[in-house]
Amino acid sequence: MTQPTPQTIGVALTALKAESALWTQQSERLQRVANDATALLIEPGGVTVVFDAFLDAYNEVTRLYVQRSTDGRDSTAAIADTLAAVATTYAEEEKANLHAQHRLY
């Protein structure tokens, strides 16, 4: 099997880092979504008579939305970190000539 050129490896690593950055952006986006949704809770702080049942249910939906967004922030951040670590490991092993030694690219 032919060995990939340093340029090919460089392009592949760039793509992997871009992928990691994309997930970081999504994680940051979901953090913003969670923050914004938290600010959308409606807590009048008094008796609202006819609106109580609706507002309670709305606030419950908003809390669920915040939870899902916060989970999403953590999950996407983990993917971003893992892809970054993959790129780092690959680059370090390439620098140490391990791919050539093992004939694995």
Next chain:
Amino acid sequence: MAYALTDFIRDRQAQHARTAEALLRAHARLRDEVMPAAASAIRAVQTSPAPWLVLGRGLIAPKLQQIWNGLSSLEGLLATLLSPIQIPFWLWHNAERWARLEGEVTGMVGDMNITNREVHLRWHGAAADAYDKVLPAHVAAAAQLGTSADTIQRSLTWAGTAAAVFYAALLAILIQFTAGFLTAMATAMSVPFAVMGIVAMFMVISVALAELGALVVVGTEVFARMKIWMIELQTELNDNSAFPNRRWPPSRTDWFADATVTDGDADWSVVR
């Protein structure tokens, strides 16, 4: 030009601002002018030296007390109903914010579209292939957040409108009551028609209390039905297909974290 959501909301906000101002003014008038005037009128009837009023005081006094109690109940109920008068504004304001959130999450779905990215063309191997399989669950979760934000936005827009209609109906009742009660009170102050006026005062208050009670019942029923939208949204946000175990899909990083070749394989392999 299309009549956008923001235009719809602006129109309703302006209309509710006028309703709220009129309601608060009418309530203040009831509390600060009509009730003190009614108290004076009731005192005047109670202390009138007119012989037939003196003779009929035993019958009239309880009715006057009922009128005063009714008036106090009406004012108290109005004060309670008016305390959350800002709710239509909050609901519309939040509807617009949810529309922006929907745009944000939809942007995420676009960013994660696999055709926009190169990593899948540059890498293969067990880990790279496993990574490909992780992506769809996250896109589905983001899409569900977008759909839910859109539904929340629509629900809040209509809930805000329903709340504004509730207050418009309240204003109509209050205006009708105030006009009727002042007329009845003027009649009660004219000695020849005092009894007619007292009966009319009692009737006007009874009708207003009944109308207010009916409005509260209908309003509560309408918002209880709107609550169903929110229950459905809770179901969507707990849906196992988009949010397994009621959470955002797991990262599954163990599927694609192995980048080393020192273990004898290349799970991330550069495409040549």
